[in-house]
Amino acid sequence: MTSLIPLETLFGNPERALAQLSPDATHIAWVAPVEGVLNLWVAPLQISGDSANGIDFDAATVVTTDRDRGIRRYMWAHDGRHILFLLDTGGDENWRLFDVDLETGAQRLLTPFDDVAVQLLWGDQDHPNEILLGINKDNPELHDLYHLDLTTGALTKRAENPGIVEWLIDSDMCVRGGVRPLANGGFEVLVGDGAVNEWRVLLEVGHEDTLTTTPLTISADGTSLVAISSLGENTAGLVRIDLATGSVSDIIRDPEADITGVLLHPQTLEPQIVTVLKGRSAYHVLDESVAEDFALVRALHHGDPSISSNDDDAVWLVNFTTDNGSVPYFAFDRRTKRSQFLFSTQPALDGYELASMETFSLTSRDGLTLQGYITFPVGVERTALPAVLNVHGGPWARDTWGFDPEAQFLANRGYVCIQVNFRGSTGYGKAFINAGDKEWGAKMHDDLIDTVNYAVSQGWVDADRVAIMGGSYGGYAALVGAAFTPDFFRCSIDLVGPSNLKTLIESIPPYWAPIIEQFNQRVGNIATEADFLWERSPLSKATAITIPLLIAQGANDPRVKQAEAEQIVAALTAAGIEHEYLLFPDEGHGFAKPENRFTYYRAVEAFLAAHL
Secondary structure, X not given: OOOOXXXXXXXXXXXXXXXXXXXXXXXXXXXXXXXXXXXXEEEEEEOOOOOOXXXXXXXXXXXXXXXXXXXXXXXXXXOOOEEEEEEOOOOXXXXXXXXXXXXXXXXXXXXXXXXXXXXXXXXXXXXXXXXXXXXXXXXXXXXXXXXXXXXXXXXXXXXXXXXXXXXXXXXXXXXXXXXXXXXXXXXXXXXXXXXXXXXXXXXXXXXXXXXXXXXXXXXXXOOXXXXXXXXXXXXXXXXXXXXXXXXXXXXXXXXOOOEEEEEEOOOOOOEEEEEEEOOOEEEEEOOHHHHHHHHHHHOOOOOEEEEEEOOOOOEEEEEEEOOOOOOXXXXXXXXOOEEEEEEEOOHHHHHOOOOOEEEEXXXXXXXXXXXEEEEOOXXXXXXXXXXXXXXXXXXXXXXXXXXXXXXXXXXXXXXXXXXXXXXXXXXXXXXXXXXXXXXXXXXXXXXXXXHHHHHHHOOOEEEEXXXXXXXXXXXXXXXXXXXXXXXXXXXXXXXXXXXXXXXXXXXXXXXXXXXXXXXXXHOOOOOOOHHHXXXXXXXXXXXXXXXXXXXXXXXXXXXXXXXXXXXXXXXXXHHOOOEEEEEEOOOEOEOOOHXXXXXXXXXXXXXXXXXX
């Protein structure tokens, strides 16, 4: 019989994770726990020469002192001396920027502002002591452009935001344009060589292309924009747009799926390797000078590689996604063609038999092809098993192949974990995404029902023992499952899911206001479709719920406010409907603290055992 994997092993902090090379590749940083809180560590790295032995763990030093939520977002400055990192308070996503000086150990709070969300925008190796930031200090809805001098810590406003949601910056750290939302739900790409009021429209993108079109970088010579675009096509391909003429030329496009990743040369900013994610990642090498190197990297491990490089592209840091094991990190020296294993993120998993994540596909009731992943318990007959439909968030996101602690947890406890990329999910072209417009709680939910019915038709799943769970949009889907189709599921688990679409949209963070038309087009318009939004809200049918619910919420969540949970809990309480409610006062949109993850998954484990 398969051993029970402790929750602490599945959902605890990694031993090491999120590694990054220093600009000269002589050091490496990662996050690892200190007294249970993730902090930054730095150690020398030696992968060249006869004495190469990878990371010098004996010389590793913890360089930060966070004792609260931990560090998960950081970057090396190109001076190789400073590391910048972001922290919020209690999950409120009002990010403050800090740095640590590796020579002196001094730490600074660089943006000491309340109720302000800082964005790290740009750093460049030709300007190693400078960083460009977006800060919404003066207008909560828009991030103005600021220049940070790392030597002095001086912060200077460079430009007031003219109504854009993304700045376009070139390799000379000059602002060359931006992305401005339009009233019709689309956006336009503005470019220019001077002041923001002199920018001109380079590209206009309609609503139907907004989720499959995005600028990536201004070329190093400043003459073109490299972008991902679905304009005139269904799938999102890699294109080059001439800044002078606006002419667009395809670099590469896959007819079946969107491009999901592009590795750029750190100096020339030219694309080297493109990733297309189907069931698993497929790779296209565009730069022949890296073809041999990439082949050698692929031979290191059976998983799907992700690559980052140091400033001169001499050393690659590679981590491999795999479905049934910890993520291993390797360093690859492109000069010597030598590779070095560095560490794996969760070596404690090696002592357990983990389940494989398998792909499947089905046809929805109205003819769409739905792709998904299924994880079976290890060592049991695949017949009439209890199952959990685990719905991804977003919804403009997708499930992917790889190690998923929830899938492993469920399979290890004897449940089939079913994950499907329902309409509205990304990765399969704009027609598939746009098929989800205004289908929250309707055809998007039909896709979930069709997926479960497919698993039942294969004989894998017992139709009378299926739960639905998820976070964010997945939490909404879990509430919809309980309220709209209460006879289909045995029980439901909602993590930070909205219960009332009207109050959800009314309470979005202020810096989402410029893209509110996206919500109007894809979810519903508060001003003109209030009744429609209420009809698609689980709260409107709360009294129809007949199955047990587990609801969990972060008190500081800026995206799905606490009121979303409180409304549905109050309705359930008034109607005498069985439910459990977990409120985490020190969390936001999900869990940063291990102890809170353990509390939640212990509750999930007991809830499923009792009801499934």
